[in-house]
Amino acid sequence: MERLAIYPGSFDPVTNGHIDIIERGLGIFDKIIVAILINPSKQSLFTVEERLDMLREYFKDNPRVSMDSFDGLTVNFAKLKNAQAILRGMRGISDFEYEFQLALMNRRLERDVQSVFLMTGLRWFFTSSSIIKEAARFNGDISGMVPEFVEARLKEKYHTKNF
Secondary structure: OOOOEEEOOOOOOOOHHHHHHHHHHHOOOEEEEEEEEEOOOOOOOOOOOEEEEHHHHHHHOOOOOEEOOOOOOOOOHHOOOOEEEEEEEEOOOOHHHHHHHHHHHHHHHOOEEEEEEEEEHHHOOOOOOHHHHHHHOOOOOOEOEEOHHHHHHHHHHHOOOOO
16 A cells, blocks of 8 residues: 655745755655645745645656645545545644644544654755745755755745845
8 A cells, every 4th residue: 555645834935944854754764755735824935836836846756746726624625535644744842732623623634644754854854934034034954955056046935036
């Protein structure tokens, strides 16, 4: 039986921390679906399609990683895709309480879908899409925190010079 996980998130934009979780997750799962949650109440810098395009660009040579988007409950999407697990990354104790509550609710809603947590690699412990966007907005050096083409897309979005 193929071991399939859903890795949900906003990925606005995808960071090297996200990529680290996906690549390490492939050591556990046969395939991972990176799933962008469509959240109309959240203001995103990139459209869903732009975020999917960036993910596709990075993983274009890896048939074990696919991308999708969804609205509604992650656990329902996982069940729809016949995934056995929801993969989540945690940066620290501040993420733990929220992730723990989500995992318990997901378990209550669908007992056959497990939650699997990977600690973020030490290199990426301080990074988040929000912090990276804030740095990029004010011409901060974000090289090495996101793939080069994502850095270029951020420059394009913010219309900055001398980035």
